[in-house]
Amino acid sequence: MSVSKILFVVPILIVCSVIGANALDQSICSSGSNEELYPTGALKSCVLKDSFRSNDVNCKSQSPVSFYDNGRLEACILAEPVTISGQKCKEFEPINFYPDGKFRSCVKTD
Numbered sequence: 001m002s003v004s005k006i007l008f009v010v011p012i013l014i015v016c017s018v019i020g021a022n023a024l025d026q027s028i029c030s031s032g033s034n035e036e037l038y039p040t041g042a043l044k045s046c047v048l049k050d051s052f053r054s055n056d057v058n059c060k061s062q063s064p065v066s067f068y069d070n071g072r073l074e075a076c077i078l079a080e081p082v083t084i085s086g087q088k089c090k091e092f093e094p095i096n097f098y099p100d101g102k103f104r105s106c107v108k109t110d
Helices: 003-026
Strands: 043-047 052-054 057-059 064-067 073-077 082-084 087-089 094-097 103-106
Touching (some): 052 073, 057 082
Antiparallel strands (some): 064 073, 073 094, 082 087, 094 103
16 A cells, blocks of 8 residues: 555544544433533433443443543443442442543442
8 A cells, every 4th residue: 555545544544433432422322311412522421321331430321421521431320339549439329530530539338
């Protein structure tokens, strides 16, 4: 493949992968849920169709989830208990993260 073809094809692949990522994010939402999007088209929030795994936590299906504009998980309801950053977090309760993906808070187990 010539260099000119590579220089033409690579940007197209990059654009397609970005568009696909946004569409994939929206596919996690429950049908008929009120999806919120950022002006860029990235998913901001919705109700999950199925459980969703991110930031080493399992988010509960049929519950709200939100993301930062950089695509990182902001908050969700835990599907199972988890210990993260030394904190034992209770299942079926919210967990929150900072925009850089670091743990912010959760409801601690008794």
